Amino acid sequence: MSSHDHPKPAPLEIKFWTPGVLVLFAVMLIGFCFIIARYLGGLAVVTNLDNQHPWGLWIGIDVATGVALAAGGFTTAAIAHVFGRHQYEAVTRPALLTATLGYTFVAIGLAIDVGRSWALPKPLLFWQGNSVLFEVAMCVVVYTHVLYIEFVPIVVERFRGRVNLPGPFSLVNDRIERLLTLADGILDKTMWVFIIAGVVLSCMHQSGLGSLMLIAPTKLHPLWYTPILPLLFLTSAIAAGYPMVVFETTVATASFKRADEMEVLAPLTGVTKYLLGIYITLKIGDMIFRETYVYLFDGSIEGRSFIVEMLAMIIPWFMLMSKRLRAKRHTLFVACTTIVLGIALNRCNVFLIGFNPPYAVNSYFPSISEMAITACLLCSITFFYRLAVTYLPVLSAPSLASLEKES
Amino acid sequence: MNISRRRFFGVAGAMISSAAVGNAKNACAGRQPKAPPNPYGCVVDLTACVGCRTCEQACNRVNHLPPPEERLDDRTVLDHKRRPSTSAFTVINRYYSGRLDAQNQLVPTYVKVQCMHCQDPACASACITGALHKKENGAVNYDKSRCVGCRYCLVACPFQIPAYEYFDPLTPRVRKCTFCYDRIRQDEKPGCAAACPMEAITFGHRQTLLEVTHRKIAANPVRYLNKVYGEFEVGGTSWMYISREPFEKLGFLTLPHYPMPHLTETIQHGIFAYMWAPITLFAILAGVMWKINPQQMNHAPGFQAQEDPI
Numbered sequence: 001m002s003s004h005d006h007p008k009p010a011p012l013e014i015k016f017w018t019p020g021v022l023v024l025f026a027v028m029l030i031g032f033c034f035i036i037a038r039y040l041g042g043l044a045v046v047t048n049l050d051n052q053h054p055w056g057l058w059i060g061i062d063v064a065t066g067v068a069l070a071a072g073g074f075t076t077a078a079i080a081h082v083f084g085r086h087q088y089e090a091v092t093r094p095a096l097l098t099a100t101l102g103y104t105f106v107a108i109g110l111a112i113d114v115g116r117s118w119a120l121p122k123p124l125l126f127w128q129g130n131s132v133l134f135e136v137a138m139c140v141v142v143y144t145h146v147l148y149i150e151f152v153p154i155v156v157e158r159f160r161g162r163v164n165l166p167g168p169f170s171l172v173n174d175r176i177e178r179l180l181t182l183a184d185g186i187l188d189k190t191m192w193v194f195i196i197a198g199v200v201l202s203c204m205h206q207s208g209l210g211s212l213m214l215i216a217p218t219k220l221h222p223l224w225y226t227p228i229l230p231l232l233f234l235t236s237a238i239a240a241g242y243p244m245v246v247f248e249t250t251v252a253t254a255s256f257k258r259a260d261e262m263e264v265l266a267p268l269t270g271v272t273k274y275l276l277g278i279y280i281t282l283k284i285g286d287m288i289f290r291e292t293y294v295y296l297f298d299g300s301i302e303g304r305s306f307i308v309e310m311l312a313m314i315i316p317w318f319m320l321m322s323k324r325l326r327a328k329r330h331t332l333f334v335a336c337t338t339i340v341l342g343i344a345l346n347r348c349n350v351f352l353i354g355f356n357p358p359y360a361v362n363s364y365f366p367s368i369s370e371m372a373i374t375a376c377l378l379c380s381i382t383f384f385y386r387l388a389v390t391y392l393p394v395l396s397a398p399s400l401a402s403l404e405k406e407s
Numbered sequence: 408m409n410i411s412r413r414r415f416f417g418v419a420g421a422m423i424s425s426a427a428v429g430n431a432k433n434a435c436a437g438r439q440p441k442a443p444p445n446p447y448g449c450v451v452d453l454t455a456c457v458g459c460r461t462c463e464q465a466c467n468r469v470n471h472l473p474p475p476e477e478r479l480d481d482r483t484v485l486d487h488k489r490r491p492s493t494s495a496f497t498v499i500n501r502y503y504s505g506r507l508d509a510q511n512q513l514v515p516t517y518v519k520v521q522c523m524h525c526q527d528p529a530c531a532s533a534c535i536t537g538a539l540h541k542k543e544n545g546a547v548n549y550d551k552s553r554c555v556g557c558r559y560c561l562v563a564c565p566f567q568i569p570a571y572e573y574f575d576p577l578t579p580r581v582r583k584c585t586f587c588y589d590r591i592r593q594d595e596k597p598g599c600a601a602a603c604p605m606e607a608i609t610f611g612h613r614q615t616l617l618e619v620t621h622r623k624i625a626a627n628p629v630r631y632l633n634k635v636y637g638e639f640e641v642g643g644t645s646w647m648y649i650s651r652e653p654f655e656k657l658g659f660l661t662l663p664h665y666p667m668p669h670l671t672e673t674i675q676h677g678i679f680a681y682m683w684a685p686i687t688l689f690a691i692l693a694g695v696m697w698k699i700n701p702q703q704m705n706h707a708p709g710f711q712a713q714e715d716p717i
Contacts, residue, residue, distance in 0.1 A: 044573035051490065051570045054561035082692050084700030115556025115571065115579035126536035126553050132671050133535045133559050135679070153707050191707035196692045200685050204678075215533050215563045215671045218662060227670060358660055359490055359567045 006090050006264075009393040011158065012256060016390055020255075024379045031376020034369040035112060043115065046369040052357040057366035061374050062109030064209055064347035066102050067140070068237045069340060072248070073099025073147065074202035075241030079271065081195045090264050093154060093394045094252065095245050100147040101381045101388075107144060109377055132211045139205030146198045149187070156184045158392050207234040213350055221302045221354035222292050229350070232282060239275040240343040242268045243316075243336035249397075250333045252389070258397035266326050269336065273320040276339065280313055305345065305353050312342025438672045440642050440665075442526035446545030447591050448613035449600055450620050451519055453650040453657065454630055455607035458485060458499050458517030465602030466497045466521075469587055488658065490520065493570045496584040497521035497599055504652035516650070518657050519599070519608075522547060522568045522584035523637060524645035525666075530560035530569060532668030539581075545613065545645040546586035554581060565641055565660070565667055586645070613645060620649060642666030 038046045049056050072095040080088040111117045124141070128134045163176045187194075210233025213220045226232070246265045253260050287293055296303050316335035325331040352364065366374075389395050463475050472494050477484040485501040492498075498520050503513045524547045531539040531547060538553035539560055556579055561569045572579035587597035591610075595601070600608035609616060617638060624631040636654050637647030640662045648654070655661060678684040696703055 039576050042572075042574040042576040042579065047573070049558075049571075049573060051492070051561060052567065054558035054571060078692075081700065081703050082696045084696075084703070113557075115558070115573075115575070116554060116577065117556075118577065119555045122553060122555050123535050126538075128535060128537040129679070130532045130668065130672050130675065131535050131537075131559070132675060133533065133557060135675060137535060188707045189705070192693075192696060192704045195703075196689055196696065199692055200689045203688060204685055211671050211674055212559075213562075214674070215529050215667055216565070217667070217670070218565050218660065219562070227674075230674060355562075357567050359488075359658075361488075 007396050007398050009093050009396040011393055012390050012395060014256065014390055016387070021383065021386065024383050027379040028376050028383060031373045031379070034372045035376070037369065038112060038373070046367065046373065048364060048367045048370065050364075052360035052362075053355070053364035055351055055355070056364060057352070057370045057374055058109050058113045060348040060351040061344065062377055063106050063113070064351055065344040066106045066109065067206065067209060068233070068240055068343050068347055069244045070099040070102030070106070071202065071206065071237040071241040072244040073102075074199045075238055076245060077150070077195050078199050081192070082199065088264060088268060090261065090396050091245050091249060091268065093396070094249060094389070096147065096150055097385060097388055097394050098244070098248055100151055101384050103140065103144040103147055105377050105381050106140065112373065132208055132215070136205045136208040136212065139201045139208060143198060143201040143205065146194050146201060149194050150191070150198065152183055152187055153191070154392055154394065156180045160184065202237075203234060206237040207231065209233050210350075213355070216355075219355055219357055220350070221295070221356060222290070223287070223295050223302055223306045224350050224354045226286050226290060228282065228286055232279065232286070235275070235279040235282060236343055236346060239272060239279045240339060242272045242275075243339040246332060246336040247340050250329065250336075252385075252395065253397050256389070256395070257400045258395065259400060259403060260329050261397050262327070262329055262332075265332060269320055269326055269332060272339075273317065276313060276317045276320070280310075280317060283310065283313075302349075302354055305349050309342055309345045309349055312338050312345060316342075438669055438676065440527050440669075441541070442643065443541065443543045443545060446526070446543065446613050446645055447586070448545060448611065448616050448645040448647060449597065450609045450616050450635070451646065451648045452607045452609070453516055453518060453648055453652070455605045456499070456517040456519060457605055458501055458515065459604065460499050461602050461604055462519060462599035462608070463495060463497055463499060465598040466584075467495065469590070469598030470496060470585065472496070491522075491568055491570055491583065493572050493582040496582065500658060502652075502657045504656040506652065516652050516657055521599070521646065522586070523566050524584075524586050525641055526643040526645065527641070527666035527668065529563040529565060529641070529667035532672060533559045533563035535559060542588070544591055546588045546591060548585070548588055549581055549583065551580045563667065565662055616647070620647070624649060639664040
């Protein structure tokens with residue numbers, strides 16, 4: 001098994017604060033000011049939302065795209081743990097971390113977006129089984145917990161036998177140690193349940209997100225309104241999983257000066273060419289079956305947006321078909337980034353661009369402050385990712401410096 | 408792995424396509440339309456309305472809203488199209504269908520806009536907590552104590568009616584016509600219908616109203632088009648309209664005759680009946696794991712697995 005050749009995940013032990021991290025932190029602070037403004041003056045102060053356009057950038061990017069791109073977590077868990085392809089173990093931890101952070105910030109984004117943030121747990125009390133949103137919310141709540149449970153072994157591995165709190169906290173050192181041992185013992189035997197539950201819950205709410213807009217057949221543009229929209233959301237999320245892993249691993253290994261992990265990433269995207277092929281086939285087949293191609297070249301913004309979205313899938317798909325391009329770090333990164341952006345555009349198309357309220361007098365475009373809060377959330381994810389990989393055993397790629405020393 | 412993958416897609420595909428087929432067969436499979444058996448309703452006679460906006464004033468009074476911003480004798484307010492808002496649950500708009508009177512002047516038609524109180528409402532189906540609910544008496548009622556503020560109801564409403572208090576930082580409400588719930592519960596007319604000086608709004612039980620209205624149309628074929636808007640639209644609405652001018656020239660939407668929640672609820676209840684789909688998927692994946700990767704079921708993946716001699 002190649003997992004034995006691959007080095008074990010370890011904390012990076014790097015300097016945390018760099019100029020880049022300071023920039024991230026500044027963006028976070030700016031966004032945080034706008035979040036405060038939202039809680040002082042209401043959504044109207046920071047957003048361009050109105051009664052015609054109740055959902056905006058935060059739903060399109062922070063929630064819908066965030067969930068879709070967090071699919072790397074369950075797709076890597078499925079291939080490495082369920083289907084037993086151990087060579088991909090190396091990317092499961094970073095993907096799990098991204099998913100955990102992704103879902104955490106989906107929840108935070110939602111809390112900012114809903115009018116009564118304090119009422120966010122109410123669906124747990126008042127069940128409404130007819131509501132697609134209720135199903136999505138329940139799955140997201142449970143799945144976020146599953147992700148944290150899946151993350152526990154990483155924390156245990158880091159701190160077991162090393163709990164050494166200073167001062168008065170040292171009294172509980174022993175108890176925490178026992179708790180870690182207990183958690184480890186239980187999870188060692190039961191983790192498979194959580195791993196499979198994570199995949200099932202993901203399939204449920206990824207498709208559920210697609211069902212959301214099916215309640216508005218007169219508002220969603222026919223290019224996207226299709227009864228198979230849930231299936232399209234599910235297949236596109238599955239297809240986006242590995243490209244997102246490539247995107248994030250490449251960015252991380254490049255910025256942390258680690259080995260590029262191409263021996264894992266290149267074969268992983270070999271699977272993507274099938275998954276993406278299924279999605280593209282469904283999407284084009286659906287377009288032909290429902291004869292919606294008539295809207296493609298009618299000069300509308302929707303038609304153009306649909307074409308761009310499809311090109312952002314088809315072009316990288318052809319790139320992934322070539323083994324030569326897949327083996328090169330730069331072309332693989334370009335292909336995968338295009339897919340990631342294409343998925344983001346698809347979600348924005350469904351929730352924002354394709355959403356045409358019949359009596360709208362103006363169209364929606366996000367305000368600067370909405371963008372600032374979205375940027376704040378994205379930077380927060382990056383910030384906490386760096387924090388986690390610095391202090392927890394997540395990344396396993398050897399550093400370039402150590403590789404040079406060996407040679 | 409490919410076989411399992413394919414099988415998995417088969418399951419997912421079957422789930423969705425069975426739901427889609429259910430939709431095509433409409434009444435025979437999938438979701439049955441819902442509607443209270445004997446709800447109240449209103450019929451607005453657009454040929455009677457003169458656009459005096461007394462109904463707007465009455466509505467604001469009954470619902471404790473600030474009085475209309477524009478005075479009732481200010482006719483310029485009709486120069487642009489308005490939508491119901493957080494401070495006005497009903498508004499009157501003026502349309503010109505193109506018909507000319509004896510003096511060659513365009514004949515205006517005034518259209519009252521408010522919540523249609525759908526028989527099988529999209530907002531209530533969408534609502535994550537059931538804060539919106541279709542009552543037996545016909546009103547689509549909003550319970551702010553359940554509301555989370557997700558605004559999915561605004562997305563779902565085909566008539567684009569609910570308005571949101573975007574300026575309230577912590578306790579915004581969804582605002583819309585209440586069908587004067589407290590009044591109709593005591594079998595009283597809603598505020599607007601009681602106030603209308605032209606008696607353009609007829610209040611009564613929906614079924615009775617439909618019978619009376621169809622007789623009225625049959626008796627006055629010149630005055631009315633043979634159509635009751637809201638009889639079939641989105642599965643029927645409690646508020647309905649009759650008109651002389653074609654409805655599409657008066658800002659009315661051409662809407663399907665099936666209830667809006669049909670497809671979503673067919674899919675949801677198709678997949679989640681007895682949780683069969685998630686359970687099946689779980690079983691398949693557990694089977695695959697047991698077959699391909701059994702050591703996973705004894706030990707968590709990651710560091711332990713690597714230390715294990717295989």
